[in-house]
Amino acid sequence: MIPNWLIQRAYLTPNKIALSFKNETWTFAQFKEQAVTRAQKLRANGFRQGDRIALLGPSTAEMVFIIHACMLADLEIVMLNSRLTNEELKYQLDDSDASALLVSDELNKRIKGTNVRILPFSSINKSEVVPFDIQDSWQADRTITIMYTSGTTGFPKGVRQTAGNHVSSALSSVLNLGLDENDVWLCTMPLFHISGFSILVRSVLYGMEVRLYEKFDASLVADEIQKGTVTRMSVVSHTLDKVMQELEKRDAIAHTTFKTMLAGGGPVPIDYLKRATELQIPILQTYGMTETSSQTATLSAADALRKMGSAGKPLFFNHIKINGIQNSGDKGEVYIRGPHVTPGYIGRFSDKTPLVDGWLPTGDIGYLDEEGYLYIVDRRSDLIISGGENIYPAEIENVLFAHPGIRDAGVCGQEHPDWGSVPIAFVVASDGVTEEELAAHCEGRLARYKMPKKFRFVDELPRNASNKLLRRELKLWVDSE
Amino acid sequence: MIPNWLIQRAYLTPNKIALSFKNETWTFAQFKEQAVTRAQKLRANGFRQGDRIALLGPSTAEMVFIIHACMLADLEIVMLNSRLTNEELKYQLDDSDASALLVSDELNKRIKGTNVRILPFSSINKSEVVPFDIQDSWQADRTITIMYTSGTTGFPKGVRQTAGNHVSSALSSVLNLGLDENDVWLCTMPLFHISGFSILVRSVLYGMEVRLYEKFDASLVADEIQKGTVTRMSVVSHTLDKVMQELEKRDAIAHTTFKTMLAGGGPVPIDYLKRATELQIPILQTYGMTETSSQTATLSAADALRKMGSAGKPLFFNHIKINGIQNSGDKGEVYIRGPHVTPGYIGRFSDKTPLVDGWLPTGDIGYLDEEGYLYIVDRRSDLIISGGENIYPAEIENVLFAHPGIRDAGVCGQEHPDWGSVPIAFVVASDGVTEEELAAHCEGRLARYKMPKKFRFVDELPRNASNKLLRRELKLWVDSE
Numbered sequence: 013m014i015p016n017w018l019i020q021r022a023y024l025t026p027n028k029i030a031l032s033f034k035n036e037t038w039t040f041a042q043f044k045e046q047a048v049t050r051a052q053k054l055r056a057n058g059f060r061q062g063d064r065i066a067l068l069g070p071s072t073a074e075m076v077f078i079i080h081a082c083m084l085a086d087l088e089i090v091m092l093n094s095r096l097t098n099e100e101l102k103y104q105l106d107d108s109d110a111s112a113l114l115v116s117d118e119l120n121k122r123i124k125g126t127n128v129r130i131l132p133f134s135s136i137n138k139s140e141v142v143p144f145d146i147q148d149s150w151q152a153d154r155t156i157t158i159m160y161t162s163g164t165t166g167f168p169k170g171v172r173q174t175a176g177n178h179v180s181s182a183l184s185s186v187l188n189l190g191l192d193e194n195d196v197w198l199c200t201m202p203l204f205h206i207s208g209f210s211i212l213v214r215s216v217l218y219g220m221e222v223r224l225y226e227k228f229d230a231s232l233v234a235d236e237i238q239k240g241t242v243t244r245m246s247v248v249s250h251t252l253d254k255v256m257q258e259l260e261k262r263d264a265i266a267h268t269t270f271k272t273m274l275a276g277g278g279p280v281p282i283d284y285l286k287r288a289t290e291l292q293i294p295i296l297q298t299y300g301m302t303e304t305s306s307q308t309a310t311l312s313a314a315d316a317l318r319k320m321g322s323a324g325k326p327l328f329f330n331h332i333k334i335n336g337i338q339n340s341g342d343k344g345e346v347y348i349r350g351p352h353v354t355p356g357y358i359g360r361f362s363d364k365t366p367l368v369d370g371w372l373p374t375g376d377i378g379y380l381d382e383e384g385y386l387y388i389v390d391r392r393s394d395l396i397i398s399g400g401e402n403i404y405p406a407e408i409e410n411v412l413f414a415h416p417g418i419r420d421a422g423v424c425g426q427e428h429p430d431w432g433s434v435p436i437a438f439v440v441a442s443d444g445v446t447e448e449e450l451a452a453h454c455e456g457r458l459a460r461y462k463m464p465k466k467f468r469f470v471d472e473l474p475r476n477a478s479n480k481l482l483r484r485e486l487k488l489w490v491d492s493e
Numbered sequence: 494m495i496p497n498w499l500i501q502r503a504y505l506t507p508n509k510i511a512l513s514f515k516n517e518t519w520t521f522a523q524f525k526e527q528a529v530t531r532a533q534k535l536r537a538n539g540f541r542q543g544d545r546i547a548l549l550g551p552s553t554a555e556m557v558f559i560i561h562a563c564m565l566a567d568l569e570i571v572m573l574n575s576r577l578t579n580e581e582l583k584y585q586l587d588d589s590d591a592s593a594l595l596v597s598d599e600l601n602k603r604i605k606g607t608n609v610r611i612l613p614f615s616s617i618n619k620s621e622v623v624p625f626d627i628q629d630s631w632q633a634d635r636t637i638t639i640m641y642t643s644g645t646t647g648f649p650k651g652v653r654q655t656a657g658n659h660v661s662s663a664l665s666s667v668l669n670l671g672l673d674e675n676d677v678w679l680c681t682m683p684l685f686h687i688s689g690f691s692i693l694v695r696s697v698l699y700g701m702e703v704r705l706y707e708k709f710d711a712s713l714v715a716d717e718i719q720k721g722t723v724t725r726m727s728v729v730s731h732t733l734d735k736v737m738q739e740l741e742k743r744d745a746i747a748h749t750t751f752k753t754m755l756a757g758g759g760p761v762p763i764d765y766l767k768r769a770t771e772l773q774i775p776i777l778q779t780y781g782m783t784e785t786s787s788q789t790a791t792l793s794a795a796d797a798l799r800k801m802g803s804a805g806k807p808l809f810f811n812h813i814k815i816n817g818i819q820n821s822g823d824k825g826e827v828y829i830r831g832p833h834v835t836p837g838y839i840g841r842f843s844d845k846t847p848l849v850d851g852w853l854p855t856g857d858i859g860y861l862d863e864e865g866y867l868y869i870v871d872r873r874s875d876l877i878i879s880g881g882e883n884i885y886p887a888e889i890e891n892v893l894f895a896h897p898g899i900r901d902a903g904v905c906g907q908e909h910p911d912w913g914s915v916p917i918a919f920v921v922a923s924d925g926v927t928e929e930e931l932a933a934h935c936e937g938r939l940a941r942y943k944m945p946k947k948f949r950f951v952d953e954l955p956r957n958a959s960n961k962l963l964r965r966e967l968k969l970w971v972d973s974e
Binding site (some may be wrong): 014349350 | 494495496501502504505507629630664667668671672674698699700806807809810811812830832864865931
């Protein structure tokens with residue numbers, strides 16, 4: 013049994029700041045009041061314990077209140093990515109069998125042609141209040157969130173993240189990062205990703221303020237870091253670079269109280285690490301995924317240069333192994349075990365277990381060095397990480413194949429100075445098919461960040477004898493350009 | 494599943510200091526080596542996974558290595574109190590059915606007339622090394638330690654403390670106290686009590702140095718606190734006072750890095766709190782017991798004066814209620830629930846469950862104020878807390894009743910400026926029985942700290958109609974003296 017996070021936190025430290033957004037702040041007591049009222053309004057809309065709803069909204073205080081209201085009302089939350097197209101969102105609404113979509117008024121217009129019940133935030137807030145008994149504890153295996161992530165097939169899978177998963181993740185993290193009563197975590201990561209959502213969880217577990225931004229703004233972030241109004245932040249390389257540029261422009265450094273820049277989505281370039289050292293920004297590189305409810309391994313700032321390119325060591329409650337490998341340095345598939353690993357999926361993948369003998373195969377290829385530091389050498393399913401968003405080539409290929417003029421298609425990533433990597437499409441097409449036509453076809457079917465940045469027309473794609481696409485060959489084509 | 498504490502910690506932070514004792518220090522890698530070697534030597538002595546042994550030794554580095562060796566060898570450890578008499582120790586050896594007693598050479602002579610196999614530390618260290626597969630993970634319900642505590646009957650009960658109990662306690666504590674990578678916890682509390690043992694657990698979970706002292710020495714402790722070589726410490730009021738006296742004598746204050754003085758064993762007097770404020774020592778008063786594997790509630794330093802006499806609020810993963818009481822301020826028995834609560838006892842009490850509907854009745858009487866702060870107004874079973882040691886009147890009465898000249902006996906506590914409280918015995922005795930005779934009778938049967946400080950000869954004891962001793966009446970007799 014796990015105490016109801018917000019109820020317990022508001023009891024323990026009612027007067028601490030829980031959240032700040034723009035010029036407003038809320039203590040945990042005020043935060044609880046906001047969330048409880050909305051939970052009671054959700055009840056008025058007929059939702060009951062265990063119902064599953066989908067949630068789509070920007071990173072605002074209102075969104076955070078609604079998230080906590082859903083938890084208080086014992087609803088399972090399908091966190092929808094606001095960058096997705098209507099088609100992609102409809103797939104997730106359909107697959108998750110959500111009984112309703114709670115959507116911010118500004119994003120409401122994004123959803124078209126679905127039969128699911130739609131409830132804009134303004135309607136929720138206009139509802140009556142129906143008091144109900146709020147649970148003081150939760151079962152550890154209760155599903156809190158569901159986040160979709162793709163894989164080899166290109167069909168997004170809805171990953172369950174339980175109360176136990178989230179708690180284990182936050183506790184493992186605190187043993188790694190430490191905790192100070194004055195900590196403030198700056199959140200510019202999307203709340204629909206585990207990188208952002210996990211900050212909300214840490215907040216209620218630690219009694220820590222979240223400083224929330226709707227959008228990443230390098231100048232405002234640099235202000236906070238320079239002045240010491242925040243002590244920790246999560247970034248990807250792209251946003252890290254922007255913040256550092258801003259500080260460099262000002263000839264400023266991070267405030268002495270700034271303790272952790274948690275960098276996910278692949279290794280931070282050595283040049284960035286050196287600049288960060290100059291700026292007195294401690295970079296902690298982390299490796300995690302939706303299936304592990306955030307961090308699974310983290311590289312300490314002290315090891316950043318000594319262990320360049322490493323994802324660090326597992327957090328305290330986790331284990332990492334290279335499957336089938338005994339010797340350090342030998343490469344193989346990275347397997348993860350721990351209380352933070354998802355118990356499984358919902359929807360069309362609900363009967364597939366993600367675990368093999370208690371271990372999660374990540375699909376990533378890596379090795380452990382002689383000291384036990386993890387290095388990822390090849391991403392799962394040729395994953396393309398672009399500005400912190402995961403892009404699975406198969407998902408783009410599926411869309412291309414749906415075009416009548418496409419006879420074959422293959423996608424891989426190309427390095428990009430700003431985004432880390434961007435998708436490039438190779439196609440075998442009928443005569444007369446143009447790049448513009450393919451771009452138009454993809455629009456509406458693929459979120460903007462997944463859109464191929466180039467279409468290359470070729471005569472044939474590299475496939476092996478069993479017709480499997482050799483994406484590594486494609487990568488060589490790209491690199492030779 | 495919980496990672497094997499020391500193995501995981503030595504993997505994650507091999508070069509951090511784990512332990513310092515006198516002029517020696519050990520990193521976690523060195524610490525692990527010491528413990529593994531001793532575990533292999535224990536194997537050579539025939540111990541196998543799941544065996545239960547008893548352990549008796551002073552607070553030395555060797556003792557800490559043996560404790561961890563027992564955990565690595567998957568042994569259940571009955572932690573014996575070195576202040577107990579031979580008779581009291583024999584009861585616990587017998588009740589626990591320990592397959593052996595591991596004992597420091599200096600304490601070996603304390604044990605007489607038992608059939609249990611005795612293995613002095615020097616013999617263990619002379620043994621061969623028998624390598625074995627050390628588990629990388631433990632079941633959460635694995636019993637790590639067993640500590641004896643008395644109760645209403647006066648017969649000590651062996652309380653099981655599982656891996657899950659200890660981990661929950663350490664994690665709840667870190668969310669309350671915070672964690673810094675430079676933390677060092679000064680340990681002068683006995684390791685056989687949960688107050689001391691829990692520091693060892695925090696050390697391996699947090700990757701934190703323990704600065705260990707065999708005996709409490711006010712002058713040395715004051716040095717550490719003044720110089721900032723330690724950041725946290727556990728005390729009882731008695732030792733707190735001595736440390737403060739020492740600092741006051743020097744006209745010194747605590748170093749700015751000193752963060753937590755965790756004070757257990759009953760409320761800290763207001764005079765002490767005021768002196769601590771002057772000395773810049775943050776006092777966090779805590780309420781806990783053997784059955785809750787250390788802290789269950791803690792009062793923050795900021796609340797110390799505003800909530801004088803309170804034990805604070807529960808730690809994050811715990812719940813506290815006053816049984817049967819709805820209104821704040823109303824008194825009743827304190828009930829505790831959480832993952833830190835023991836699953837039960839061993840030995841003669843093994844078939845008694847400590848829980849009622851999932852809650853642990855503490856026997857203590859208290860109330861929660863309107864903000865949810867816990868106040869203990871009357872201790873369980875008229876518990877006498879003397880210098881941090883729990884003394885149960887029934888245990889002393891049982892010994893007195895064994896004297897042929899005693900017709901009735903009753904014990905209660907008397908306030909004492911140094912120890913908080915000391916036991917006073919009221920006896921109805923045959924003619925000719927003297928105080929000296931009773932003292933001689935108790936010696937050898939009762940640990941020194943349990944010895945009645947006075948024997949009062951009376952004609953009759955206050956008993957109610959059902960012959961139950963009215964200890965509250967005794968208390969009035971004492972107070973009126």
